[in-house]
Amino acid sequence: MSGGDGRRFDRLTQHLPGRRYWSRYRFCSGNSVRLFTAGETYFAALIERIDAAKSNVALETYIFCDDASGRPVSDALVRAATRGVRVRVITDGVGTERLPMFNDWQAAGIEHRIYNPHIFGRFGFSRTHRKLAVVDDEFGYCGGINVVDDYDQNGTRLPYARWDFAVELEGPVVADVLEAFDVQWERIRIGHRPALVPPPVGGATPQAATERFVRVRRSARTADMRAMAEPCVAFVARDNFVNRRAIEKAYLTAIGQARSEVLLANPYFMPGRKLRRALIYAAQRGIDVRLVIGRKEFAMLDYAVPFLYRTLLKAGVKIAEYEKTMLHGKVAVVDSNWGTVGSSNLDALSLMLNNEANVVLVLHPEIDQLRTAIVAAFDEGRRIDEKHYAARPAGERLLNWFAYNTYRLAMKLLTVGGYD
Structure with missing residues (x-):
């Protein structure tokens, strides 16, 4: 890394975990991980675990639909509650409408809380x-899959x-998933920040864990890497x-x-600016940076996002817009040794x-x-080809500029100036 790149990296990471602020998340080893690439297999595994539950089930989701995917999950929750398992469910007040199945949950003894029932609450x-x-307390789940039919998109x-x-997670990291759910459960009940719990003992800071796998990579060939370092989550x-910045910091570190x-x-x-600069600096120092961007859900973003392409393409970032589904x-994956799966859009x-909530995997x-x-x-x-992008019509360029700046202004208002 050149001196200029090194100074940029120092500026980029000066506020990351392990530098000045402690974070409530930790890396820990001894976990097993199962990756699901579709809702169908994910729901089947989740229902199997719920049907085998003996003491408690906790579920939090933005969207819970009364459809071909949601009803079997709901039925499994009801079966668990009926046989004496404590079942708690959190749904979002905007993401999930008031469903008739909520009455079935109440009748079965399922505890249900709604986060922020109104748009402004x-x-x-x-x-x-x-x-x-x-x-x-044995199996944990995290990702981007809502409880909704894989093939349905707003009808x-x-x-x-x-x-x-x-x-699906099994091991010590499950305690951290449950703690996050419990904090949210109490936050909804009392309406403000619950008492803080000290960081768990025995885990490494995120920065230390990331730097550990970098040190291993510097001293070992890729084929020997996993044998020399322990996978962690x-x-x-x-x-x-x-x-407030936990997930963004995890991306910036990696x-x-x-x-x-x-x-x-990301859809x-x-x-x-920090995350965009991180990607630009990575490409400028010779890293192969590839972005896959979703489209055709929100027209505003379809017009606004391309405004960012110019500086990214100029730095060498490769961009593809995904429209197959x-x-x-x-x-995200970095160097085939760091990966993240979660709910956070960028x-x-x-x-x-x-x-x-995201899960970060190292060397898994x-x-x-x-x-x-x-x-x-x-x-x-x-x-996205840089030359074709630069040659797009003036009207399209103006529309991209207008959509981006409108979005940026709206987000700055909503975040009280926090979004840059």
Whole structure:
């Protein structure tokens, strides 16, 4: 790394975990991870675990639909509650409408709380956008998959299953998933920030864990890497109290440490300046940076996002727009050794307002499967060519500028100036 790049990296990471602020998330080893690439397999596994539950089930989701996917999950929750298992469910007041099945939940003894029932409520404009579950304190789930039919998009039938991911976790990291759910459960009840819990003992800081795998990579060949370092997992929850920038910092740490490749897929790509600069600096220092961006869900973003392409393309970032089906996954892989799966979009709402949750994997074999999926989506997407982009009509360029600045102004107002 040159002196200029080194100074940029120092500026980029001066506020990351491990430098000045402690974070409530940790990396821990001894976990097993199972990656799901579609809702169908994810729901089948979740229902199997719920049907085997003996003591407790906790589920938090932005969307819970009364459809071909949601009803079997609801039925499993009811069966569990009926046989004496404590079942708690959190849904979002905007993401999930008031469903008749809520009456069935109440009759079965399911405890149900709604986060911020109105668009503007006691938690402001924020939503719980997380997709979490914990069964018997033994199995944890995190990802981007809502409880909704894979093929349904606001009443329209998708040609292929929604492109999305979730993970099943087993091991010490499950305690962190449950803690995040419990804090949210109490936050809804009391309406303000619950008492803080000290960081768990025995875990490394996120920065230390990331630097550890970088040191291993410097001293070992790729083929020997996994044999020389222990796989670890971190659960990263974003809120508006303690970890306001937790997920963004996790991305910045990994991108800043990249040595060969950054692969990133996200449906709503409108990050602030820090994350954009991180991607630009990575490309400028020779890293292969590839972005897969979703389209055709919100017209405003379809026009606003391309405004960001010019500086990214100029730096050498490769961009593909994915239109085969609805891209909903929020995933990334760095150097085939760091990966993340979660609910956080890379936009102002997810990074600055909403409650989000991601899982970060370091040196886990599932990263290879995740990388393969991102590369395939990039290859299937419509590649953005710099020359064709620069030659687009003046009216389109003006529309991109207007949409981006309108979005930016709206987000700055909602985040009280926090979005940059």
